[in-house]
Amino acid sequence: MTEPSARIPAPQRPTDRGGFDRRLIAPMILGSILNPVNSSMLAVALIPIGRSFGAPPSQTAWLVSALYLATAVGQPVIGRLVDSYGPRLLYLTGTALVGAAGLLGMFAPNLGMLILSRVLLGFGTSAAYPASMFLLRAESDRTGLKSPSGILAALSACSQVIAVIGPTVGGLLISAGGWHLIFGVNVPLSAACLVLGAVRLPSLATLKEVSGVRPAQRTDAAGMVLFAVMLTTFMLFLMSPRAGTWYLPVLSVAAGTAFAVRELRTPEPFVDLRVLRGNAPLLATYGRQLLAYTTTYAFLYGFTQWLEEGRSLSAQTAGMLLLPMSAAAVVATVVTGRRAAVRGKLVVGALVQLAGCAALLFADAASPLWLLALIGAVAGIPQGLNGLANQNALYAQADPARMGSSAGLLRTFTYLGALAASAANAAFFRDGATTEGLHHLGWLLLAVAVAFLVASVADRSLHRIGRPQDTSDDGTDAPLPQRADR
Structure with missing residues (x-):
């Protein structure tokens, strides 16, 4: 990236006087929640969809896998396209696809068409996050200031909130009009993103002029x-x-x-393996993301399906029972979000994650509702800490010229974890979401949580992220951080 220019930018950008352009926040946040919306609401819809089409959990698991497989592939690919063609075009294209996929899912006549809808949702929801990270870096270059940690926290917090209240909202939608509504909700969300994106997101030409952005020359x-x-x-x-x-x-x-x-x-590769190979801290962040979200998604889908089948609760009740998980994740994110340091978040998140996985071993059909709600609350704390910490680590460790594709790869490892979780749920719940299957799942998640704890404690490079001299109280006036791997 070029050094920030000293000239006065174009007058049509009213926030170009030196502060972060806060008009970008609404489209960034709204676009970034599209994926967690579609990830989390489905958790309470799998059983009703299976009953509707006469499909067992091993088949409805493809509804989960289809979205995450498409997203795992789409995030880095679209992220690289963002690096080449700018965030606005890809943001608008992706969010338009989300609306079309929502309509397809709402009127799907069979499970196959519903799976296709989830594939399209996966690709459509892959654009907003790398576009947002690209814009954050462009704003840093334009202002000469560090992008505010509060905005990074807001992106993470909103995704966390949606991910954990999604089952509750999904349960309410299902009780109001059936599982079709969890697909139909994408239509108004897509429309809102299109309007905000068209009005507020800068074109690539504007970014070149104002921020000195140099797009990638080839797409590989x-x-x-x-x-x-x-x-x-x-x-x-x-x-x-x-x-x-x-x-x-x-x-x-x-x-x-x-x-x-x-x-x-190749001169301009899709993934620069030479640079990536020399950036051990970034590779470690990707590995932690994989482990963290294997546990997160296995718990979200596995525990929720067990609540409906093993504990015989309705979709609405199961969704309401997960509200403490939402509250815990939100509190954890808000309390720690403005602190740039990541190692403490990861270690605490790992320890609490171990406790949540162990608690699954003691749940059964006779467990009182308050205990099940408490288990969910414990699981929510690491959801609020781990994702935020890894996102902040990536921002410090990634090559600024490849911020879009690097952010996309982080999401790829997120969804690789989700796919591994889906495979585990399908294996342990092959004959239904039984208590025995839940306990077997709990033992697997304990092993994954131990690996995450070891990975977090062993990574000494995390000490250098968020040092006091690199951050400011309000997160808006500190100089650009140094790369953690340099």
Whole structure:
């Protein structure tokens, strides 16, 4: 990135006097919640959808996997397109696709069409987050100031809030008009994003002029295709590992090898493996994100399905029972959000996550509702801490010129965790969401939580993020942070 210019920017940007352009906040936040909206509301809809189409949990699990597989592929691909063509075009295209996918899901005649709707939702919701991170970095370059930590916290907090109140909202929508409404809600959300994005997001030409943004010159379509093939074949095998699908991991390895060779040789690769290889702190952040969200999503979907089947609660009651999880996540994010340091958040989040996973081992069909609500509240605390900490770590560690694709990769690892969680839920709930299956899931999540704790404690580079001399009280007037890996 070029150094911030000293000249006075164009007069049509009223906030160009030196502060962060707060008109960007509304479209960034609204776009960024589209994915957690569609992730979390489905948790209480899987059982009603299965009953509607006569499908067991092992089949409805594809509704979860379809969105996350599409998002895992789409986030870095669209993130790189953001780096090349700017955030506005990709934001508007993605949010328009969300509205179309919502209509398709609302009127889907069978499970296959519903899965297709989820695929389209996955790609459509992949644009807003990398676009937002790109805009944050562009604003930093324009003002010469660190992008306010409060805005990063707001993005994380809103996603966390939506993710954890989604089951409650979904339960209310289902009770009001059936599971179709959790797809239909995407239509007004998409319309609002389109209006806000068209009115408030700057064009690439404006960003070039005002912020000195230099877009990537090439998009490396071949690298994107190889990446998509590698990831898709691997995750399809992970969803249903058996001897008859031996060719899937073979294809994944072949595509991965070709992808690595391609990226190491091309001048402007989709994923710069040479830079990534030398950025161990960023790689560690991606690994922690994978572990954290394996636990988060396995708990969200597994515990919710068990509440409806194993505990025999209605979708509405199960959703209401998860409200303490929402409150705990929000409080954790708000209390710690303006602190740039990440290591303490990760260690505390890991320890509380261990407690939440252990609590699953003691839940059964006779457990009182207050105890189940308490388990949810405990699980909400690490949801509020871990995602925020990893997002802040990425902002400090990533190459500014690749902020869009780096942010997309962070989301890819989020959804790789979600896919692993979906595979675990499908395996342990193959014959229904039983208490025995929940306990087996709890043991697996305990192992993942231990790995997350070790990864957080062992990463010494985290000490250098958010040091007092790098931050200000209000998060808006400190100089640009140094890369943690430099």
